[in-house]
Structures are given as structure tokens and as C-alpha cells.
Amino acid sequence: MAKLGAGLLIALPLILSVDWVSALTALLLEVPLLLLAGLGWREFWWRTAPVWIAAPLTGVTIALYGQASGAVLFEWLFIRVSEGSLELAAAATLRILAIALPGVALFATVDPTDLADGLSQRVRLPARFVLGALGGLRLVGLLVDDWRELAVARRARGVADTGRLRRLFGMAFALIVLAIRRGSTLATSMEARGFGAPTRRTWARVSPWGAREWVLLLAGAAISAAAVAVSIATGAWNLILGGTI
Incomplete structure (x- = not known):
């Protein structure tokens, strides 16, 4: 549950704003979490390979066919590359990496039974x-x-x-x-076997919650707050709900 909460806290500002500054800041601050996730390098690259493939492809698509704004750098048939589309492509690529990488790395070591215990008990x-x-x-x-x-x-x-x-x-x-x-x-x-009984059930194992879980949640909140602060300070914050994308 702590891993799930940390992932949601990190993803929150990246969902609310479309800018490359907050995404890059979050991605850089996530590096310690990725190193402490308990995955070997080979397993890490193997599990996150779809993310590394999907993120650049998304950026290329947006750069070529996204809404043009600013100076147009290249144009041919349906392709129109502009300064705005390139910036939006970079923001989208970094957002996908910043949201997906910690989710994959953190949940790769989660046991399904532990997850079920946490969902029910916590x-x-x-x-x-x-x-x-x-x-x-x-x-x-x-x-x-x-x-x-x-x-x-x-x-x-x-x-x-x-x-x-x-x-x-x-x-x-x-x-x-x-x-x-x-x-x-x-x-x-x-x-x-009585799994659907309406009575309150008991659990064979107690889902733990202690200092380590709170530290992980605080780390996710700190990454989220730092990403928002840096983005606002640089003037790159672009709130989706405000309709300014």
C-alpha cells in the first residue's frame, strides 16, 4: 500500500500539468527510489522495456502531428513540426517515463497476496x-x-x-x-469454502504498516512537491484544468 500511495503521489502533479520541467524534476528525483526498489539491472531493463519503447514513440507522434504553436520548423503533407509541438512531445515523453518507471519498479517486487492483504486490511x-x-x-x-x-x-x-x-x-x-x-x-x-460469506472474516497474516511505509509515502510527497515548486518557479507550470495546454 505504501508503494501504491507513493506512486500515486508522484503521478498527481504530472497528471495535472503538461510541462517538461515538472516531469524532468520528478524523473531525476525518482532515481534513488528506482535504485532502492530491489531490482537487478537486467531485470529492471527487461521489465521497463515497454516503457522505454512507448515513451519515445509517443513523443515522436506528438512532435509530428501535434497541435502546432510557435514557429513552424518543418512541414510536409500532414506533418507539421513546430516549437510548441516539440515542447509538448518532450513533456509527454518525460511524463510517461516519470509516471510509469516508478510504478513498474516498485510493483515488480510486490507479492499478490501481500497486495490483497493490504487492500483489505488497510x-x-x-x-x-x-x-x-x-x-x-x-x-x-x-x-x-x-x-x-x-x-x-x-x-x-x-x-x-x-x-x-x-x-x-x-x-x-x-x-x-x-x-x-x-x-x-x-x-x-x-x-x-466460504469466501463469499457475509460475515466479517479474519486474515492469516497482518498487513504491516510502520516507519518504512511512512518514509516511502513522505518520499513520494516530497518528489511531488519539489516537481511542482520547480515548475512554478521557472514559469513552466501548465495546469490542464485551466485549459491552457
């Missing part, structure tokens, strides 16, 4: 909803095994040699059917 979400989501999350890993078994079975029957696109849709439909059947079986077994 956030006070309904236990029925939390336990159902936890049960479904535990089955996500089985989808990979099911896909491999389907591929091997179809190849053994000789129906996977041609028509790759048709094979893909066929396997996807079979995987959906298997997931629905397994989900129904899981729901029935959980109901039989």
Missing part, C-alpha cells in the same frame, strides 16, 4: 472483491502453460502447419474458453 476494500481478484491473478500464469499445450496439441494433430493467422485466432478462442471454465470452477470452489 484500504478496507470488500474482501469478496479482493479475494476474487487475487484468485484470478494467481491463474494468469497458467495462461502461458495453456497456450503452449494448445500449440503442441494442434501440431500433434497436424492442424498447425499452415494458416498462421487462422491458427492464432483459433488458439485465442480456445484459450478464452479454457479461462472461462477455470474461472467458473475457481468461483464455485471459493464459494464452497
Whole structure:
């Protein structure tokens, strides 16, 4: 819950304003948190690879096709690159990195059971909803095994040699059917064990909350406050709610 709260605190100013100063400030201040997340360098780059790919692509798209403002630097057909579109592209790229990187790094080491305990005991979400989501999350890993078994079975029957696109849709439909059947079986077994009882339930493990959690929340709040302060001080603050983007 502390990791979730810190991530939300960091993302708040980046959602409210479209400017590259606050995003860059937050991104630089997040470096210590990323180093303390407990991920090795190889695992960090592997888990955050989609973010590093999506952020520049978003920036390039906005730079080429975003709303033009200021001096136009390049124009060809539907492409119009201006000073304003470049600034907006830089802000969007940095915002994606500043919001997504701490989220991926912090949640990479979160155990689903610990997350469910925190949501129920600290956030006070309904236990029925939390336990159902936890049960479904535990089955996500089985989808990979099911896909491999389907591929091997179809190849053994000789129906996977041609028509790759048709094979893909066929396997996807079979995987959906298997997931629905397994989900129904899981729901029935959980109901039989009393997971949906209306009485107040007890928990096998207590979700801890102490000084470390408060320090992490304070770090997220400090990063958020510093990003806003630097952006306002430099005059780059651009509040979305004010309609000034």
C-alpha cells in the first residue's frame, strides 16, 4: 500500500500539468527510489522495456502531428513540426517515463497476496472483491502453460502447419474458453469454502504498516512537491484544468 500511495503521489502533479520541467524534476528525483526498489539491472531493463519503447514513440507522434504553436520548423503533407509541438512531445515523453518507471519498479517486487492483504486490511476494500481478484491473478500464469499445450496439441494433430493467422485466432478462442471454465470452477470452489460469506472474516497474516511505509509515502510527497515548486518557479507550470495546454 505504501508503494501504491507513493506512486500515486508522484503521478498527481504530472497528471495535472503538461510541462517538461515538472516531469524532468520528478524523473531525476525518482532515481534513488528506482535504485532502492530491489531490482537487478537486467531485470529492471527487461521489465521497463515497454516503457522505454512507448515513451519515445509517443513523443515522436506528438512532435509530428501535434497541435502546432510557435514557429513552424518543418512541414510536409500532414506533418507539421513546430516549437510548441516539440515542447509538448518532450513533456509527454518525460511524463510517461516519470509516471510509469516508478510504478513498474516498485510493483515488480510486490507479492499478490501481500497486495490483497493490504487492500483489505488497510484500504478496507470488500474482501469478496479482493479475494476474487487475487484468485484470478494467481491463474494468469497458467495462461502461458495453456497456450503452449494448445500449440503442441494442434501440431500433434497436424492442424498447425499452415494458416498462421487462422491458427492464432483459433488458439485465442480456445484459450478464452479454457479461462472461462477455470474461472467458473475457481468461483464455485471459493464459494464452497466460504469466501463469499457475509460475515466479517479474519486474515492469516497482518498487513504491516510502520516507519518504512511512512518514509516511502513522505518520499513520494516530497518528489511531488519539489516537481511542482520547480515548475512554478521557472514559469513552466501548465495546469490542464485551466485549459491552457
